[in-house]
Amino acid sequence: MNSQSGNLLSFGPYELSVRNRLLTQGTRLVPLGARAMDLLIALVEQSNKVVSRRTLIERVWGDRGADQVSLRVHISALRKALAQGDPNRRYIANVPGRGYSFIVPISSPATSTSEANLASRSWLPARLTRMVGRYDVVAAIRAKLTSQRFVTIVGPGGMGKTTVAVAIAHDMRSDFDGQVRFIDLSSLGDATLIVPAVATLFGLPVQTDDVVPTLVKRLREAPALLVLDGCEHLIEGAAALAEELYCQVPTLRLLATSREAMRVEGESVHELAALACPPDDERMSASRALEYPAVQLLVDRVRAAQAHFEFADADAPIAAAICRRLDGIALAIELAAGRVDIYGLSKTASLLDERLNLSWAGRRTAMPRHQTLNATLEWSYDLLGEMEKLVLRRLSVFASGFTFEAAVAVVADEKAVEAKVSDCIWELRSKSMIAADGQDSRLRLLDTTRVFAGRRLAESEEHRSLRRRHALYFSDLFKQGASSDASGWPRRLRVEVGNLRAALTWAFSDEGEANTGVELASASASTWMGMALLTECREWMAKAADRLDGASSGTRQEMIIQSALASCTMFTGGMTEESYASWDKTRGLAARLGDSEHQLVSLLVLWAHRIRLPRYAEAVQLAESCGRLAEKIGDRGAIAMANYMRGISYHHTGRILQAEGCLELSLHQDDEASRQALIKRFGYDRKVDALMILSNAVWLLGSPDHARRLFQMSLAEARQLDQAVPLCVALAGASFDAYLVGPDDEETVLRAHELVDHAAKHGVESYHGFGLCVQALVRGRRGDADKATALLYSGLEKLSAARYGVFHAIMQAEFALSLAVVGRVGQAIKVFERAKIDLDDEHQIHAPELLRIRGELALVNNEGLSAGRHYFLRAIDLSERQGSLSWTLRAATSLAMAERSDVKREGALETLRSAYAKFRGGADTFDLQLAARVLDGTYWHDRVIRAVP
Numbered sequence: 001m002n003s004q005s006g007n008l009l010s011f012g013p014y015e016l017s018v019r020n021r022l023l024t025q026g027t028r029l030v031p032l033g034a035r036a037m038d039l040l041i042a043l044v045e046q047s048n049k050v051v052s053r054r055t056l057i058e059r060v061w062g063d064r065g066a067d068q069v070s071l072r073v074h075i076s077a078l079r080k081a082l083a084q085g086d087p088n089r090r091y092i093a094n095v096p097g098r099g100y101s102f103i104v105p106i107s108s109p110a111t112s113t114s115e116a117n118l119a120s121r122s123w124l125p126a127r128l129t130r131m132v133g134r135y136d137v138v139a140a141i142r143a144k145l146t147s148q149r150f151v152t153i154v155g156p157g158g159m160g161k162t163t164v165a166v167a168i169a170h171d172m173r174s175d176f177d178g179q180v181r182f183i184d185l186s187s188l189g190d191a192t193l194i195v196p197a198v199a200t201l202f203g204l205p206v207q208t209d210d211v212v213p214t215l216v217k218r219l220r221e222a223p224a225l226l227v228l229d230g231c232e233h234l235i236e237g238a239a240a241l242a243e244e245l246y247c248q249v250p251t252l253r254l255l256a257t258s259r260e261a262m263r264v265e266g267e268s269v270h271e272l273a274a275l276a277c278p279p280d281d282e283r284m285s286a287s288r289a290l291e292y293p294a295v296q297l298l299v300d301r302v303r304a305a306q307a308h309f310e311f312a313d314a315d316a317p318i319a320a321a322i323c324r325r326l327d328g329i330a331l332a333i334e335l336a337a338g339r340v341d342i343y344g345l346s347k348t349a350s351l352l353d354e355r356l357n358l359s360w361a362g363r364r365t366a367m368p369r370h371q372t373l374n375a376t377l378e379w380s381y382d383l384l385g386e387m388e389k390l391v392l393r394r395l396s397v398f399a400s401g402f403t404f405e406a407a408v409a410v411v412a413d414e415k416a417v418e419a420k421v422s423d424c425i426w427e428l429r430s431k432s433m434i435a436a437d438g439q440d441s442r443l444r445l446l447d448t449t450r451v452f453a454g455r456r457l458a459e460s461e462e463h464r465s466l467r468r469r470h471a472l473y474f475s476d477l478f479k480q481g482a483s484s485d486a487s488g489w490p491r492r493l494r495v496e497v498g499n500l501r502a503a504l505t506w507a508f509s510d511e512g513e514a515n516t517g518v519e520l521a522s523a524s525a526s527t528w529m530g531m532a533l534l535t536e537c538r539e540w541m542a543k544a545a546d547r548l549d550g551a552s553s554g555t556r557q558e559m560i561i562q563s564a565l566a567s568c569t570m571f572t573g574g575m576t577e578e579s580y581a582s583w584d585k586t587r588g589l590a591a592r593l594g595d596s597e598h599q600l601v602s603l604l605v606l607w608a609h610r611i612r613l614p615r616y617a618e619a620v621q622l623a624e625s626c627g628r629l630a631e632k633i634g635d636r637g638a639i640a641m642a643n644y645m646r647g648i649s650y651h652h653t654g655r656i657l658q659a660e661g662c663l664e665l666s667l668h669q670d671d672e673a674s675r676q677a678l679i680k681r682f683g684y685d686r687k688v689d690a691l692m693i694l695s696n697a698v699w700l701l702g703s704p705d706h707a708r709r710l711f712q713m714s715l716a717e718a719r720q721l722d723q724a725v726p727l728c729v730a731l732a733g734a735s736f737d738a739y740l741v742g743p744d745d746e747e748t749v750l751r752a753h754e755l756v757d758h759a760a761k762h763g764v765e766s767y768h769g770f771g772l773c774v775q776a777l778v779r780g781r782r783g784d785a786d787k788a789t790a791l792l793y794s795g796l797e798k799l800s801a802a803r804y805g806v807f808h809a810i811m812q813a814e815f816a817l818s819l820a821v822v823g824r825v826g827q828a829i830k831v832f833e834r835a836k837i838d839l840d841d842e843h844q845i846h847a848p849e850l851l852r853i854r855g856e857l858a859l860v861n862n863e864g865l866s867a868g869r870h871y872f873l874r875a876i877d878l879s880e881r882q883g884s885l886s887w888t889l890r891a892a893t894s895l896a897m898a899e900r901s902d903v904k905r906e907g908a909l910e911t912l913r914s915a916y917a918k919f920r921g922g923a924d925t926f927d928l929q930l931a932a933r934v935l936d937g938t939y940w941h942d943r944v945i946r947a948v949p
Contacts, residue, residue, distance in 0.1 A: 009044060011106045012086050016044060025085045035060055036078040043092065043102035048171065050135055052099040075100060088307075090130070096291050103130060125182060127170045131163060132300050133275045133293020138167050141255070141270055145172075145225075148268045150246045150254040152231075154261055155272035156432040156446060157380050158331030161257035162229055164272065168255060169227050176253075179224035186230040191237025198226065198241070212241075216248045223251040231258035232431070233383050239264045259380055260431040274328030278320035289316035294323035294333060301337035318345045325352050327446045377452040380433060390416055391424040392433055392445075393460065396453035397470040400498025401437030401444040406477075410469050442495070464511060471503035471516050478523035490680060493527045500524055504540055514547040522557045525564035529683040532724030535763040538568035559589040559598055567605060571683075571725055572763045576803060580609045596633050600626060600641060601678070607645050611652060612766075612804045616843060620649045637674020640666045644686045648693055652806065653843045654882040656697050663694040685726040688718045692733035700845075702885035704741060704922025711737055724762035731755035732767055735774045736807075739814075742926040745778050752778065769798025773811045780818035785827065788815070809837045810846040813853045820860050829861055839871075848879035848887035852894055859898055868898050876911060886927065889915045893931050909935060 009016045013025050021037050023030040032040065038060040043051055057066050060074075075092065082091045093101045105127070131138075141164065144151050153161045166182070173180050181201040188197060199211045202218050219226075226245070231238040239262035242254050246266040256262065261269045275294035278284055289295045290311070298319055303309045311319070322345070326332035339348045381389065394411040395402070407425055412418045428434045429443065437444035445453065457463050474496060481489040500520070507517030521544035528537030541564045548558055566582035587602035589595075603626040610619035623645035630638035647662030667690055679685050695710035711734050718730035735751035742748075755771035758764075772795030779788035792815050796808060812835035819828035837850055855871030858864070872895040879887035892912035899905035916931050923929070 009106055011044070011047075011102075011104045012082075012089055012091070014082070014085070016040065018044075023081075030081055030085065032081055033074070033077065035074045036081065039074055039078055043100060044106060047102045047104075047106050048167075050095045050098045050101045056100065093130070095135070096287075096296070101135070125166050127166050130300055130304070131167055132297040134160060134164050134167065137164055137270075137272065138171065142168055142171060144268055144270065145253050145255060148266075149250075149252070150242065150256075150266040151268050151270055152256040152258055152262055153270050153272050154258055154432060156329070156435070156449070157259060157377060158329045158448070159272050159274065160330035161272055163330065165227050165229055165255055165257050169225065172225055172253075176223050176225050179222055180227070181224065182227040182229065184229045185234055185238060188234060191234045194234060194237045194241055201226075212244060216245065219245065219249045219252050223253075225253045225255065228254070228256040231256050231262065232260055232380070235260060235262065238262065242267070259383075259433075275323070275330055275333070277323040277328045278316075280320070280324070282317050284313075284316045284320060286311050286313045286316045289320050292320070292323070294326075294328045295319050297330060298323060298333050298337050298340075301334050302340045305338065305341040315345050318349050322349050322352060325349070325447060327448065329446065329448060332448055377449060380431070381452070381456075384428075384431070384433070387416065387420055388424045388427055388433075389456075391421055392428055392449075392453050393457040394462075394466050395425075395428075395434070395445055396450050396457050397466045397502070398445070398450075398499055399502035401442040401495065402499070403442055406473060407443065410466070410473050467506045467511075468513065468516070470499070471507050471513070471520060474499050474503045475516060475520040475523055478520065478527060482523050482526055490527070490530055493524075494531055497527070497531065497533075500527070504543075508543050508547070515549070518544045518547055518557065518561070522560045525560055526680050529564060529567065530680050530723070532683050532762050534568045534572050534683070534724060537564060538572060541565035541568065554589060554592065556593060556595065559586055559593065559595065562586045562589070563598060563601065563605075567684075570605065570609070572765060580606065583609070596629065596635070596638075597677075599629060600638050603629070604641060604645065607649075609803075611648060612802075612806055614652065614806050614844070616649065616653045620646075620653070623649045635671075635674065636669060637671035637677075640670035640674070641678075641686060643669065644690050647690065651693050651697055652845055654845050654847065654878075654884070656700055656845075656883045660694065660697045660701065663690050663697065666690050667694070679721060679723065679726075683723045683725050685717070685721055685723065685729075688714050688721070688726040689729050691717065692730055695733065696737060699737065699741065700882075700884040700886045702919045702922075704919070704925045704928075706921070707737070708741075724758070724764055725767075728755065728759050728762075728764050728767035731758065732770045732774075735771065739774060739777055745781065748774065748778050765798050766802035766804040769795040769802065769804070770807065771795070772798065773807070777811070777814055777818060780815050781821065783822045785819055785822060785824055788818070789827075789831075809835055809844075809850060813837060813846075813850050817853050817856060820857060825857075825860050829857060832857055842878055845882075845884075848875040848882065848884060848891060851875035851878065852887070852891045855891075855898075856894060865898060865900065869895065869904075872898065885915055885918055889919070889927055889931055893927070893934055896934050 009018065014030065015024050016022070017024075018041055021041075023032055023037070023040065039056060042056055042059045053068055053071055057068075057071055060066075061070075079092055089104065091102060091104050093103045095101055141151055141153065145168070153164060155161050169180050169182055181198070183197055183201060185194065188194060195211055195215065199215045199218075202215065202224075204211065204214055204218055228238055228242065235258065238256065238258075242256060242262060243264035243266065245252055246254060246264075261267065275297060276292050277294040278289050278292045290299065295316075299309070299311050322336055323333060326336060336348055336352065339351065343351065381392070384392065391411055394416075395407060397410065398407070404422075404425065408418055408421050412421045416424075425434065425443070433445070433449060434443050435446055436442070457466065477496065478493060478500070481493045504517055504520055504524075506512045507520060508514065521540050525537065525541065528534075528540065541561050544561045545565055548561070562582055563586045566579050566586060569576070569579045569582070583602050583605045587599060587606065590598035590602055603622055607619050607622040607626065610616070610622060623642065626645055627639075627642035630642040643662045643666035647659045647666060649659075650656075650662060651659035667687065670687060675685065675687055691710050691714035695707045695714060698710060699707035711730075714730045715734055718727040721727070731751050731754055735748055735755055738748040738751060739745075752771050752774040756768060756775065759766075759768035759771055772791050774795075776788045776792035776795060779785075779791060792811070796811065799805070799808065812831055816828040816832040816835075819825075819831060832854065837854075839847075839851055839854060841847060851871045852875040855868040855875065858867040858871060872891050875891035876888055876895070879885075879891060889912070892908060892915055896905060896908040896912050899908050912931055913935060916928065916935065919928060923932075
């Protein structure tokens with residue numbers, strides 16, 4: 001455009017005089033400010049190119065500079081001015097993260113007529129006025145054409161190959177002085193017509209059978225660009241002509257589009273990728289979604305039909321899902337956008353999920369093969385050989401990617417031998433019917449292709465047999481994985497989860513085979529658990545359990561299904577008596593089968609049931625039973641697990657020193673293979689739990705700094721595992737410990753928020769409830785009592801539904817204290833009384849703290865100093881018997897703050913001084929800071945102990 005900068009330039013209904021800085025519409029002068037005019041000239045001079053924001057600011061504001069807000073204001077003013085005279089057209093496009101582009105065709109009045117004639121004579125199609133997400137591709141292919149002369153754009157139907165080729169042809173017209181020719185080969189029915197058609201484009205009469213020499217002579221006269229569009233159905237004829245012209249005409253540039261490469265001399269292949277789609281993220285914002293070309297295209301085409309369409313944050317995850325469902329295929333996205341005008345985004349997404357509609361119509365002006373997805377796919381399908389069609393149909397049984405070995409194993413039979421299938425797979429890949437699927441040389445059918453091929457398979461008589469072969473193949477694969485100790489198997493099985501779902505869905509359907517489904521469910525149980533897909537695992541195991549027949553009764557298969565079902569039910573719905581009975585049944589099956597591994601796992605889960613209720617005496621018995629079995633079989637990992645169970649049991653019952661010893665022994669003894677086997681089977685890790693409970697025990701024993709290191713280790717281990725339940729365990733412990741240690745609530749808030757999100761995402765209701773309770777404690781301590789109360793009881797309700805009663809008392813007591821801190825004493829007393837806390841139950845870890853809190857409430861409720869002293873002294877006595885230094889410190893601090901007489905205060909101070917002296921580190925923690933102030937006399941008599949400064 002720089003060469004024309006002194007002339008009049010035309011676009012739409014406007015004319016721009018760059019020299020005179022005037023914009024007119026007919027006889028009307030369009031008023032523009034100086035900055036807006038500068039921006040218009042800068043954009044017009046580089047039309048259909050992205051001009052960066054920095055370039056525009058430097059061009060318009062010079063050395064004075066400006067911020068991007070000023071740029072947006074003036075761009076908005078320019079858009080409004082252009083829209084007043086032409087409201088139905090968009091002139092300036094915002095390219096997220098890059099800049100702006102003037103996207104309407106521009107011509108000079110002096111040359112527009114001749115250019116229009118040239119376009120007609122060369123049959124160059126009009127370029128799309130709104131090409132989205134392909135500017136970099138166009139630039140890259142232009143550069144490649146300049147240096148390598150011959151480029152074929154390859155990709156599946158609907159990917160946008162023609163759109164890109166047309167854009168390149170328009171952009172390069174000036175480079176070839178108008179000598180650009182475009183031919184759509186799809187309109188030709190025979191390869192013999194290609195050369196005559198190309199000769200006609202260059203104005204040559206076709207008077208002989210061999211017009212190639214004449215064409216070569218004509219092309220040598222001046223540099224030219226020839227675009228061969230849609231070569232796939234005449235690939236051999238197109239390839240022969242392209243190779244000959246490339247070799248004989250050095251000044252010719254060749255650009256072709258095809259669904260497969262020509263494989264001739266000089267050809268450089270550019271595989272056109274799908275438009276980038278956003279990841280699966282329910283919290284994605286509209287602005288972030290619009291950073292991806294696929295969403296840009298969808299929104300742009302919707303706005304073309306609905307001028308006032310507003311793309312909100314709530315729409316972003318839906319639009320992203322539509323684009324992913326359509327594999328970023330440009331044509332598919334355009335067709336879906338046409339439905340949004342009728343149904344809206346959500347309904348359109350639902351329609352795609354229910355049934356990918358291949359018959360939705362697109363632009364009437366599009367080439368026939370591009371007017372529906374079905375037409376595009378039919379075009380490609382009809383070009384295949386019969387064996388290739390057969391293989392493609394059969395490959396549609398794979399719901400997601402597949403390996404080459406899997407494809408051959410499922411597809412090959414007496415009708416299609418392995419060698420033929422192997423050849424066809426690679427031919428289909430070269431013809432863009434099969435796509436690469438990420439790393440590890442996996443392949444896949446795009447969803448649109450898979451649906452199309454699946455319908456062809458459904459019409460055949462081999463549909464059921466292929467589904468059965470697919471299910472049996474993955475049953476065998478998952479059985480191998482379940483029995484293998486090799487490190488690569490978990491990842492290999494995880495990538496097959498889409499095929500696993502498809503196989504299970506078919507097996508448990510009316511036309512499927514239930515026994516195959518049972519086998520596949522049993523083989524895949526550890527994979528579901530290992531991927532933390534607990535809710536889905538529960539559903540599949542329940543289906544399998546319902547279909548167990550007499551032959552499966554009492555078998556290892558039943559044991560695996562029952563244990564996985566019970567485990568998932570426990571983690572997602574809580575520990576009910578029904579789940580306890582299921583685990584007890586699993587334990588009995590394991591004992592009869594002599595399966596020590598499942599006996600140990602059953603004892604572990606039965607123990608966990610009793611710990612949570614809590615029924616500590618039964619939990620201790622189960623831990624001891626596990627210890628005896630572990631010693632009997634002499635398994636290092638089993639012994640570590642037994643000590644882990646003992647340690648947790650002792651900790652919950654207030655035997656802290658014994659708990660510390662058992663947990664440290666468990667961590668020291670543990671066998672990595674045994675630990676990983678438990679993670680693989682149930683998605684649960686005893687190391688994470690042991691570290692977290694040990695952290696609390698060490699804090700109680702007077703080592704806050706060491707405790708902090710331990711819970712950080714627990715969190716690090718859990719994050720490394722990337723499993724649902726271990727991270728819940730670590731976050732629960734970390735959030736509550738952070739709350740207890742205080743007074744900085746930020747870490748508590750951070751951990752609790754992550755716990756709530758993570759547990760909700762994976763359906764782990766018990767830990768979701770725990771996280772809500774911790775959030776309630778922080779809100780209460782900050783004075784937001786009403787919202788905190790609602791959160792607390794919502795969390796407790798979830799804990800109760802999951803039969804997780806361990807923390808009910810301490811959560812409600814701590815919450816009552818937080819209410820008292822902010823002056824809501826009456827409500828605090830009601831909360832404590834509603835909890836029905838048994839203050840005489842000394843066999844639990846929180847008993848001393850419950851007594852201390854009751855004493856604090858007695859003081860603020862005007863029950864008298866003697867009542868408060870009674871509870872504080874009981875708390876000190878019990879905490880000393882437990883060996884809990886932190887509880888002793890707190891109770892002694894409360895007592896010292898409460899006492900009024902010098903004699904009794906001195907006795908309380910002596911107890912406090914003794915406890916304070918025994919701590920190892922942690923001087924920055926709230927408890928020790930407050931104790932130090934009480935000891936040196938710089939404290940307030942009327943404050944509640946857990947108040948935050």
